Amino acid sequence: MTDPATHSAETAAAPGAQSAPVVVAIDGPAGSGKSSVSKQVARRLGYGFLDTGAAYRALAWLALERGTDTSDSTSVVDVMGDFDYAISLDPDEHWVRVGETDVTHAIREPRVSEAVSGVARVPAVRQAVNVLFRSMVASSGRPGVVVEGRDITTVVAPDAPVRILLTAAPEVRAARRSAELSSQDAAAVAAALHKRDASDSTVVDFLTAAPGVEVVDSTHLDFDQTVDAVIGVIRTNVPAQTGAHDVI
Numbered sequence: 682m683t684d685p686a687t688h689s690a691e692t693a694a695a696p697g698a699q700s701a702p703v704v705v706a707i708d709g710p711a712g713s714g715k716s717s718v719s720k721q722v723a724r725r726l727g728y729g730f731l732d733t734g735a736a737y738r739a740l741a742w743l744a745l746e747r748g749t750d751t752s753d754s755t756s757v758v759d760v761m762g763d764f765d766y767a768i769s770l771d772p773d774e775h776w777v778r779v780g781e782t783d784v785t786h787a788i789r790e791p792r793v794s795e796a797v798s799g800v801a802r803v804p805a806v807r808q809a810v811n812v813l814f815r816s817m818v819a820s821s822g823r824p825g826v827v828v829e830g831r832d833i834t835t836v837v838a839p840d841a842p843v844r845i846l847l848t849a850a851p852e853v854r855a856a857r858r859s860a861e862l863s864s865q866d867a868a869a870v871a872a873a874l875h876k877r878d879a880s881d882s883t884v885v886d887f888l889t890a891a892p893g894v895e896v897v898d899s900t901h902l903d904f905d906q907t908v909d910a911v912i913g914v915i916r917t918n919v920p921a922q923t924g925a926h927d928v929i
């Protein structure tokens with residue numbers, strides 16, 4: 682992997698932004714709304730948005746491009762050696778790149794979703810991307826960053842002032858994901874989602890809230906209500922003068 686410091690160029694500090702950003706850490710299972718809700722929360726507060734799953738997906742994409750066996754840790758670590766990764770933290774301009782290739786959409790393909798748990802279970806990969814995530818947050822130039830993924834409240838940012846487990850009933854998450862991927866068979870989409878959760882939960886516990894982590898259960902909330910609930914938790918934990926107020 683290339684030096685994390687080189688990845689901060691796209692999100693260079695904005696004039697006047699000096700103190701460390703407020704970190705809003707959001708965990709949760711597949712389809713719970715981590716990415717869509719976090720992005721909207723970031724927009725509303727003028728914060729950055731860091732989708733950590735995109736890094737694992739991009740590495741899985743690169744491994745597949747190279748014909749690497751993603752279930753073989755040693756081969757995955759080899760691919761990691763020259764993983765030139767960049768991501769936008771701007772919630773209004775989301776992109777993901779590996780080298781010169783824009784992989785924003787390619788990393789959402791089912792073949793990547795099927796392979797990603799394999800690369801995510803390699804400890805050396807997790808350690809390297811976590812260093813990168815912390816570096817990106819620190820250099821975001823935003824008053825705050827909403828960071829979402831499976832292990833954010835427990836591993837990546839256990840000291841964050843706001844830590845939330847965003848969840849929803851399994852059948853609700855599956856239905857939302859199916860609605861999103863309407864061209865695919867609903868039962869197959871649900872099966873893939875639950876299979877990935879089962880695999881991922883052997884590495885990280887994202888189904889139970891760690892001490893101090895607040896649960897936002899969106900089973901009976903619509904999208905906007907869920908965003909409001911998350912912002913409510915942020916406002917309770919972050920003084921307004923540090924930037925937790927609506928900008929849109």
Ligand SMILES: Nc1ncnc2c1ncn2[C@@H]1O[C@H](COP(=O)(O)OP(=O)(O)OP(=O)(O)O)[C@@H](O)[C@H]1O
Pocket residue numbers: 709710711712713714715716717718734857858861899902903904905907
């Ligand atoms: N409260 C809600 N009500 C209705 N739809 C929702 C709600 N929250 C999220 N969604 C929708 O559910 C789908 C899944 O959300 P999203 O992709 O953000 O989940 P995720 O947790 O990031 O999933 P993954 O971990 O698999 O990437 C999206 O289509 C999103 O718009």
Ligand SMILES: Nc1ccn([C@@H]2O[C@H](COP(=O)(O)O)[C@@H](O)[C@H]2O)c(=O)n1
Pocket residue numbers: 711733734735737738797798801829830831832833877881885
């Ligand atoms: N903090 C994280 C984030 C993601 N993963 C792994 O990446 C996969 C893709 O994540 P999405 O949020 O884009 O669905 C996920 O299934 C995990 O395998 C992770 O381990 N830790």
